[in-house]
Amino acid sequence: MKRVAFLVMASQQKIQGLAVFMALIMMASSGLGSRVSGQIVQGLVVELGTDRPIQLATVSLIATTGDTVASALTDENGFYSVMPEDEGTFMLVVRALGHRGKREGPFEIEAQGVRIVRINLDKAPVNIEGITVGVDPxxxxxxxxxxxxxxxxxxxYFLTPEDIFRSTAFFTQELFRGGLDGRTYVNPTEVPWNAAVRFRALMGGTCTPRVYVDGVFQYLDERYSLDAAIPMDRIAAVEVYRGPFEQPPPRYHTTGGCGAILFWTRDGQ
Structure with a gap:
C-alpha cells in the first residue's frame, strides 16, 4: 500500500520513465534479451533534474575505428535500443535539440550481451544558424x-562558432582530421576519443602542440585525452597556430616552436 501511495503521488512522467526502465531491467535479468541475435544496448534518455523523457534524441554507438555501427531515435518515453553486429569496445553518443550532448563509455559489449544505459541530458540554449536573439554570452x-x-x-587557422555549429564531429579530435590546410595530423589507427592531435612540421615529421582551454594549459596523455579536456558540446571556437610563422598571442607558450591550439568554451568555465 505504501508503494501504491508513493506512485500515485509521483508525476506521470516519472511513472512512465520508471515503468520503462524497470521493464528493461526485467528483460535483461530474465533472459528475454536472448531472443535478439547479437548484442544490444538500450535504456532511457531523460532530462537532468526533471526526469522528463526526451523524444527524438539521436543515440549513436561508435566503435574504436570511429565508425557509427548503430544508431536510433528515442521514442515518446525516451526509450532507445541499438544493436551492434559484433562484440567489442564502444562509446555511446547522445544528442538532442535543446540539450547538451553527452557520451557514455567506453565500455565492452560481449556476444549476446545486454547492457542498459540511462542518459541524463542537461538543458542548453538552442542555436539556430543565421538567427541571433539578444546577446550571445x-x-x-x-x-x-x-x-x-x-x-x-x-x-x-580559425574555427568560428558557425564552423563548430555545422560540424558533425562526435569527438573533438575529429575537428582536425581534415588537416586544416595541411596543419594537423590525427593517426587514423588510434581510438577516436583518445587520439592525439599533432602538427605537421614544416621540415617534415610531426610535433605535439600545446593545448589551452579558456587560457589554461592542458596536460594531455593517454589517460586524459583532448576529448576529455574539451568535449565537442563545450566548444565555442578554436584557434590553431602552427609555428614558427604562425604564433599565438605572447601569453601562450609553445614547445620547441611547434605551436599551440587555443579552445574557447561556450560557458567560459
Missing part, C-alpha cells in the same frame, strides 16, 4: 578575448 566572451581581432589578422 559566448560571442561576447570571444570578442573580449580578442578572438575576432586575431581572426581578421589571418595569422593562423
Amino acid at each position: 559566448a560571442d561576447f566572451r570571444l570578442h573580449s578575448t580578442g578572438f575576432y581581432e586575431r581572426l581578421e589578422n589571418e595569422k593562423g
Whole structure:
C-alpha cells in the first residue's frame, strides 16, 4: 500500500520513465534479451533534474575505428535500443535539440550481451544558424578575448562558432582530421576519443602542440585525452597556430616552436 501511495503521488512522467526502465531491467535479468541475435544496448534518455523523457534524441554507438555501427531515435518515453553486429569496445553518443550532448563509455559489449544505459541530458540554449536573439554570452566572451581581432589578422587557422555549429564531429579530435590546410595530423589507427592531435612540421615529421582551454594549459596523455579536456558540446571556437610563422598571442607558450591550439568554451568555465 505504501508503494501504491508513493506512485500515485509521483508525476506521470516519472511513472512512465520508471515503468520503462524497470521493464528493461526485467528483460535483461530474465533472459528475454536472448531472443535478439547479437548484442544490444538500450535504456532511457531523460532530462537532468526533471526526469522528463526526451523524444527524438539521436543515440549513436561508435566503435574504436570511429565508425557509427548503430544508431536510433528515442521514442515518446525516451526509450532507445541499438544493436551492434559484433562484440567489442564502444562509446555511446547522445544528442538532442535543446540539450547538451553527452557520451557514455567506453565500455565492452560481449556476444549476446545486454547492457542498459540511462542518459541524463542537461538543458542548453538552442542555436539556430543565421538567427541571433539578444546577446550571445559566448560571442561576447570571444570578442573580449580578442578572438575576432586575431581572426581578421589571418595569422593562423580559425574555427568560428558557425564552423563548430555545422560540424558533425562526435569527438573533438575529429575537428582536425581534415588537416586544416595541411596543419594537423590525427593517426587514423588510434581510438577516436583518445587520439592525439599533432602538427605537421614544416621540415617534415610531426610535433605535439600545446593545448589551452579558456587560457589554461592542458596536460594531455593517454589517460586524459583532448576529448576529455574539451568535449565537442563545450566548444565555442578554436584557434590553431602552427609555428614558427604562425604564433599565438605572447601569453601562450609553445614547445620547441611547434605551436599551440587555443579552445574557447561556450560557458567560459
